[in-house]
Amino acid sequence: MTRLIIKGGTVVDPVKALVYQADILIENGRIAAVGAGLSAGKKAGVIDASGLLVTPGLIDIHVHLREPGFEYKETIASGTRAAIRGGFTAVCAMPNTRPVCDNAAVVEFVLKKAEEAGNARVYPIGALTKKSAGKELAGLGEMKAAGAVAFSDDGHWVTDANLMRRAMEYAAMLGVPVISHCEDPALSAGGVMNEGITSTVLGLRGMPAAAEETAVARDIILAELTGCHLHIAHVSTAGSVRLIREAKNRGIRVTAEAAPHHFTLTEDAVKGYDTNAKVNPPLRTATDLAAVIEGLADGTIDVIATDHAPHAAEEKESEFDAAPFGIVGLETAVGLVFGELINKGVLSLPDAIAKMTVNPARILNIDAGRIEEGMVADITLIDQERKETVQTENFVSKGRNTPFQGWDLTGVPVGVVIGGRWIETRGCVKAAKVKSQTRKV
Amino acid sequence: MLERKDLLGLEDLTAGEIKAVLDTTDAMREVMGREIKKVPTLRGRVVVNLFYEPSTRTRVSFELAAKYLSAEITSVSAESSSAVKGEGLLDTARTIASLGADAVVLRHPSAGAAAFLSRHTRAAVINAGDGMHEHPTQALLDLYTIREHKGRIDGTAVCFVGDIQHSRVARSNIWGLKKLGAKLRVCGPATLLPPGLEKLGVEVFTRLEEALPGADVVYVLRLQRERFAQGLLPSIEEYARFYGINQEKLALANPDAIVMHPGPLNRGVEIAAEVADGPRAVITEQVTNGVAVRMACLYLLVRRESDDKTYH
Numbered sequence: 104m105t106r107l108i109i110k111g112g113t114v115v116d117p118v119k120a121l122v123y124q125a126d127i128l129i130e131n132g133r134i135a136a137v138g139a140g141l142s143a144g145k146k147a148g149v150i151d152a153s154g155l156l157v158t159p160g161l162i163d164i165h166v167h168l169r170e171p172g173f174e175y176k177e178t179i180a181s182g183t184r185a186a187i188r189g190g191f192t193a194v195c196a197m198p199n200t201r202p203v204c205d206n207a208a209v210v211e212f213v214l215k216k217a218e219e220a221g222n223a224r225v226y227p228i229g230a231l232t233k234k235s236a237g238k239e240l241a242g243l244g245e246m247k248a249a250g251a252v253a254f255s256d257d258g259h260w261v262t263d264a265n266l267m268r269r270a271m272e273y274a275a276m277l278g279v280p281v282i283s284h285c286e287d288p289a290l291s292a293g294g295v296m297n298e299g300i301t302s303t304v305l306g307l308r309g310m311p312a313a314a315e316e317t318a319v320a321r322d323i324i325l326a327e328l329t330g331c332h333l334h335i336a337h338v339s340t341a342g343s344v345r346l347i348r349e350a351k352n353r354g355i356r357v358t359a360e361a362a363p364h365h366f367t368l369t370e371d372a373v374k375g376y377d378t379n380a381k382v383n384p385p386l387r388t389a390t391d392l393a394a395v396i397e398g399l400a401d402g403t404i405d406v407i408a409t410d411h412a413p414h415a416a417e418e419k420e421s422e423f424d425a426a427p428f429g430i431v432g433l434e435t436a437v438g439l440v441f442g443e444l445i446n447k448g449v450l451s452l453p454d455a456i457a458k459m460t461v462n463p464a465r466i467l468n469i470d471a472g473r474i475e476e477g478m479v480a481d482i483t484l485i486d487q488e489r490k491e492t493v494q495t496e497n498f499v500s501k502g503r504n505t506p507f508q509g510w511d512l513t514g515v516p517v518g519v520v521i522g523g524r525w526i527e528t529r530g531c532v533k534a535a536k537v538k539s540q541t542r543k544v
Numbered sequence: 545m546l547e548r549k550d551l552l553g554l555e556d557l558t559a560g561e562i563k564a565v566l567d568t569t570d571a572m573r574e575v576m577g578r579e580i581k582k583v584p585t586l587r588g589r590v591v592v593n594l595f596y597e598p599s600t601r602t603r604v605s606f607e608l609a610a611k612y613l614s615a616e617i618t619s620v621s622a623e624s625s626s627a628v629k630g631e632g633l634l635d636t637a638r639t640i641a642s643l644g645a646d647a648v649v650l651r652h653p654s655a656g657a658a659a660f661l662s663r664h665t666r667a668a669v670i671n672a673g674d675g676m677h678e679h680p681t682q683a684l685l686d687l688y689t690i691r692e693h694k695g696r697i698d699g700t701a702v703c704f705v706g707d708i709q710h711s712r713v714a715r716s717n718i719w720g721l722k723k724l725g726a727k728l729r730v731c732g733p734a735t736l737l738p739p740g741l742e743k744l745g746v747e748v749f750t751r752l753e754e755a756l757p758g759a760d761v762v763y764v765l766r767l768q769r770e771r772f773a774q775g776l777l778p779s780i781e782e783y784a785r786f787y788g789i790n791q792e793k794l795a796l797a798n799p800d801a802i803v804m805h806p807g808p809l810n811r812g813v814e815i816a817a818e819v820a821d822g823p824r825a826v827i828t829e830q831v832t833n834g835v836a837v838r839m840a841c842l843y844l845l846v847r848r849e850s851d852d853k854t855y856h
Contacts, residue, residue: 300740304555306655306677306712309739376656422633422654424675 108143112152117457132523148537160192160481165408172201183222185500189433190516193224205230205241207249221542255282271331285318316342339384341394360406378426413502438512553678554719568840586615593619609838683716698725706765731755756796790816
C-alpha cells in the first residue's frame with residue numbers, strides 16, 4: 104500500500120463552503136481520511152502544506168489541446184502539463200481538432216494520448232455535429248460510450264435551429280450536456296473585436312453583443328423545449344448574463360461559464376492592435392465585465408473556465424485582422440481568480456473554488472471535485488500569498504498568446520496530487536519520502 | 545518638426561504637430577509653383593510605396609512628392625491575396641528594412657497594419673490608409689484646404705456626408721479637425737454610421753435637412769457599390785435621393801460653404817455633377833494640396849538630422 108499525507112494545510116471544501124485546518128491521508132490513490140492530527144506511519148510520504156490552501160483538484164471545462172492536427176500550437180502532453188502548472192488536475196478537451204473529434208475513434212485517440220502523457224486527466228468533449236459543420240448529427244452515442252463527457256461544436260454555433268433541437272433531444276436522452284458557443288455568425292460576420300466606440304476608433308470590424316445574446320436566447324428556448332442540459336460557454340455580455348439568470352429562475356436546465364479574461368479585461372486591451380487581446384467572444388465593455396462579475400457572484404455563472412486557446416507565435420505576430428482568436432489561460436487562471444474575484448471580495452474562497460471543481464464536475468457528471476473519504480485523490484495546493492509575475496518564457500504551454508504578460512499575480516498553484524501522485528510545480532513545497540513525479544510535456 | 549518616427553494617424557498627433565505639417569505644406573506649395581519643381585532636400589533617401597490595395601491617386605501623389613524632394617521612390621503593388629496571411633506583411637517589413645529604405649508608405653486593407661509594420665522596421669512608416677482606421681495624409685490635405693479657404697479651422701463647422709462607418713478619411717479628419725477646434729457633424733443612413741461617435745464630440749445626424757444648416761464645409765464621402773450587396777442600403781437611387789449632394793441640398797448649408805470629396809467620385813450617386821464640377825467644389829485643389837502635404841510629411845519624417853531648416 105502506498106501512503107501519502109498532506110499535513111497542516113488549510114482545506115477548502117467547496118461543497119460545504121468550509122475552510123478548515125486538516126490533514127489528508129491518501130492510500131493507493133484515494134483519499135482515506137480527512138481530519139486533524141492524522142498519522143500515516145513511518146513509510147508514508149509527507150507533503151508539508153502548512154500555509155497552503157488544499158483544494159479539490161481544479162477542473163477546466165473548456166480547453167483547446169489542439170491535438171490531433173495542430174500539434175504546432177499545442178499537444179495533449181504540453182497542454183496537460185500546462186494544466187498542472189496552472190493547478191488543474193483535469194481538463195476538458197474541445198473537439199475542434201483536425202480531424203474534428205466527432206466519432207469514437209478520435210475520442211479514444213485523445214484518451215490514449217492523455218494516458219501516455221500521464222499529466223492532468225483529460226475528459227474529451229465530442230462534436231455535436233459531424234465536422235462541427237452544423238449539417239448532421241455526430242456519433243453522439245458512440246462518443247459517449249468511448250468516454251466523451253459533453254457535446255459541443257465550440258467555435259461554431261449550430262445555426263440550424265432544428266438540427267440543434269434534435270441534437271439536444273438526443274443528448275438529453277444520453278444524459279450528456281450540450282455546450283453551446285453562442286454566436287450568431289450572421290451578426291458577427293467579419294468582426295474581430297467588440298462592436299462599440301473602440302471598434303469605431305480603431306477601424307476594426309465589430310461583433311455586437313447581440314450576436315451572442317440572440318444565440319443564448321434561442322438555445323435557452325430549445326433547452327426548455329427539449330429538457331436538455333444546456334451549458335453556455337464563455338459568457339461575455341451583460342445581456343447573456345441576464346438571459347441565463349432569467350432562465351435559471353424559470354427552472355430551465357442551463358448552466359454557464361466565464362473565462363478569466365472576460366472578468367478581468369475590457370475591449371480597451373485591444374488598443375494598439377494587440378493581437379494577444381484578440382479573442383472570441385471578444386473582450387467587451389466595462390458594463391459587460393461588471394455584469395459577468397455579478398453573474399459569478401450571484402451564481403448565474405457556475406463555472407470559471409479558461410477557454411485556453413494556444414496559437415503559434417507567428418500566427419499572432421500579424422495584422423490584427425489576420426491573427427487567430429484566442430488566449431492561453433491555463434497558467435494564469437488561478438492568479439486571476441484570486442486577484443480579481445477572491446481578494447476583491449466578489450467570491451468567497453469556497454465559492455470561487457467551487458466554480459473550478461465541484462461545479463464543473465457536476466455539469467459533466469463526473470465523480471470529482473470534492474475532498475471526501477473514498478474519492479480519487481486529485482488535489483491542488485495553492486499558496487495564496489505567493490506572488491508571481493507572468494512571464495511567457497516560463498509557460499509550459501506551447502502557446503504564449505496572453506494579454507497578461509508582465510502582470511503581477513498573487514495566488515500561485517504550487518503543486519497537485521493526481522490519483523495520489525505528487526507533482527510539484529514551483530519547487531517551494533517541503534516534502535519527505537515522496538518525489539515529485541513530473542511526466543513528459 | 546515632428547519628433548516621431550512614423551505618421552500612423554492623426555489620433556496620435558498634437559495640434560502643434562498638425563500645424564507644423566500645415567505650415568511646412570505652405571513652403572512645399574511654393575516649391576510646386578516653381579518652374580523647376582525640384583529641391584535636393586531628400587537626395588539619396590529611399591522611399592518605398594507599398595500598396596496592398598489598388599490606388600492611383602495616393603500612390604502617384606506620394607511618388608511626385610518624393611520626386612520633387614529628390615528622394616528615390618519605388619512603388620510595390622502587393623497582391624491583396626498575400627495580405628490575407630500575416631506573414632506577408634511581416635516578411636515584407638523585414639525585407640524592406642534589410643534593403644535600407646528610409647521610409648515606407650503603406651496602404652493596406654487591415655486596420656493597424658501601419659502600426660504593425662512600424663514595430664518591425666526602423667524606417668519611417670507613413671500610413672496611406674489602413675482598413676477603416678486612418679488615412680492621415682488625406683486628412684492633412686483636407687485640413688490644409690479648409691484652412692486655405694476659410695482662413696482658419698477653429699470654429700469652422702464641417703459636415704461629413706455618407707458612409708462614415710467604412711471611412712478612414714472621416715476618422716482621420718475627425719481627429720484632426722477636433723484637435724484644431726472645428727465643429728464636427730456627420731450625416732448618413734443609420735446603417736453606415738459607426739457606434740459611439742457622440743463620445744468623440746461629433747454630432748450625428750441621419751437627415752441632411754438637419755445636418756447641413758450652418759455648415760461651412762460639406763465633405764462628401766465616396767460610396768462603395770458593395771454596400772448594396774452587403775444589404776446596408778436598399779438602392780443607389782434611394783441613397784442618391786436622400787444623401788446625394790446636389791444644388792438643392794447644398795443650398796441648405798452656409799452660402800459660402802465649400803464642397804470636398806476624397807475621390808474618386810461617383811457622379812450622380814453621392815455627388816451631383818453640377819456640384820462636383822461647380823464653383824464651390826474644391827476637389828481638384830485637394831489633389832494639388834495632397835502632393836504638397838505629402839512632401840511636407842516626407843520632409844519632416846525623412847530628412848537628415850543635420851538638415852538645415854530651410855523651410856522654417
